[in-house]
Amino acid sequence: MATRIIHLPKYSRLSCLVKPLTISARTFATATASTNPPQFTTLSVDDRTGIATLTLNRPPANALNALFMGEIQRSITDLEKENCRGLILTSSSQRIFSAGLDLKECYKADVASLEGLWCALQNLWRTLFSTPLITVALINGHAIAGGCMLAVSSEYRIMLPNFKIGVNETMVGLAVPSWLMDTYINIMPSRRIAEWDLTSSRIYSSESALKAGLVDELASSKEEALQKSAAFIDSFSKRTLMARAITKQQFRAEILRNFEQNRQHDLDIYLSTMQKPSMQEFLGEYLQSLDAKK
Numbered sequence: 001m002a003t004r005i006i007h008l009p010k011y012s013r014l015s016c017l018v019k020p021l022t023i024s025a026r027t028f029a030t031a032t033a034s035t036n037p038p039q040f041t042t043l044s045v046d047d048r049t050g051i052a053t054l055t056l057n058r059p060p061a062n063a064l065n066a067l068f069m070g071e072i073q074r075s076i077t078d079l080e081k082e083n084c085r086g087l088i089l090t091s092s093s094q095r096i097f098s099a100g101l102d103l104k105e106c107y108k109a110d111v112a113s114l115e116g117l118w119c120a121l122q123n124l125w126r127t128l129f130s131t132p133l134i135t136v137a138l139i140n141g142h143a144i145a146g147g148c149m150l151a152v153s154s155e156y157r158i159m160l161p162n163f164k165i166g167v168n169e170t171m172v173g174l175a176v177p178s179w180l181m182d183t184y185i186n187i188m189p190s191r192r193i194a195e196w197d198l199t200s201s202r203i204y205s206s207e208s209a210l211k212a213g214l215v216d217e218l219a220s221s222k223e224e225a226l227q228k229s230a231a232f233i234d235s236f237s238k239r240t241l242m243a244r245a246i247t248k249q250q251f252r253a254e255i256l257r258n259f260e261q262n263r264q265h266d267l268d269i270y271l272s273t274m275q276k277p278s279m280q281e282f283l284g285e286y287l288q289s290l291d292a293k294k
């Protein structure tokens with residue numbers, strides 16, 4: 001389907017009806033200019049249903065760099081203004097939903113690039129987590145670390161079989177930021193399991209993720225997953241859209257407030273960790289191990 005944004009007069013414009021959370025914060029940089037055409041994403045909107053599909057397309061691994069994350073964030077913001085009601089986030093790859101932060105861009109990077117990357121991650125998370133849109137992650141491939149973040153920041157997760165999902169942060173030497181910890185706890189059935197998962201870098205198979213409650217449904221094909229995603233969005237009638245969006249925001253407001261209060265500190269931790277010689281040495285070896293798989 002062609003990339004386009006269209007007006008959907010059938011649906012209320014959620015961004016007008018639901019006040020954005022007013023949390024004072026200084027503006028943090030994104031590395032994107034808002035006038036750039038999308039390079040790594042395809043956005044399609046079904047004007048009959050009001051459902052948008054945002055497809056991640058940064059081969060080979062949908063690794064998240066600042067430009068890519070800025071693009072995803074901007075698409076969500078645009079959709080909020082365009083009378084859309086639901087968003088399905090998926091990947092053009094048949095193997096990888098997203099491998100998380102682009103580690104190649106974390107290796108031997110200068111401080112400005114590292115800062116741009118982390119601020120883009122923070123900004124993307126904030127937008128996805130707080131959007132009034134009904135959000136579904138259609139996880140049609142591996143979803144690791146930042147890839148898992150995209151999934152758990154959405155409201156509903158449908159995954160295809162035989163893939164991997166989880167947060168391996170501590171394994172790569174990064175602490176899980178408290179706002180992402182809270183995001184994970186927000187969807188996991190038990191805080192104890194969430195703590196266990198994040199401290200032990202637990203990676204689930206699709207099947208075990210379903211059992212653990214990390215994903216909500218499995219689907220045997222992308223087509224079936226698209227149908228299930230649309231069914232989830234359709235389960236909310238037009239009449240309930242505003243009330244559900246406000247309720248969602250209220251559920252998430254405290255996590256967002258904590259994030260805003262700590263985002264500079266969070267950025268400082270990331271920058272100091274990434275600049276440690278031991279971290280850079282580990283990253284070099286880790287990237288080599290990924291390449292050695294060939």
Ligand SMILES: CCCCCCCCC/C=C/C(=O)SCCNC(=O)CCNC(=O)[C@H](O)C(C)(C)COP(=O)(O)OP(=O)(O)OC[C@H]1O[C@@H](n2cnc3c(N)ncnc32)[C@H](O)[C@@H]1OP(=O)(O)O
Nearest residue numbers: 060061063099100101102103104145146149180183184290
């Ligand atoms: C709320 C709670 C959440 C909390 C989450 C907290 C998020 C906060 C901060 C986020 C931190 C991160 O995301 S850190 C990122 C952590 N991510 C990882 O460790 C994932 C590492 N990658 C993998 O494990 C694997 O690649 C995996 C994704 C399973 C796919 O395996 P496959 O065998 O199918 O594919 P591969 O051959 O390994 O990879 C294909 C190519 O992609 C490249 N590639 C793979 N991962 C890459 C990466 N992260 N950055 C750059 N490039 C990558 C490989 O080098 C290959 O490049 P070519 O050789 O050129 O083809």
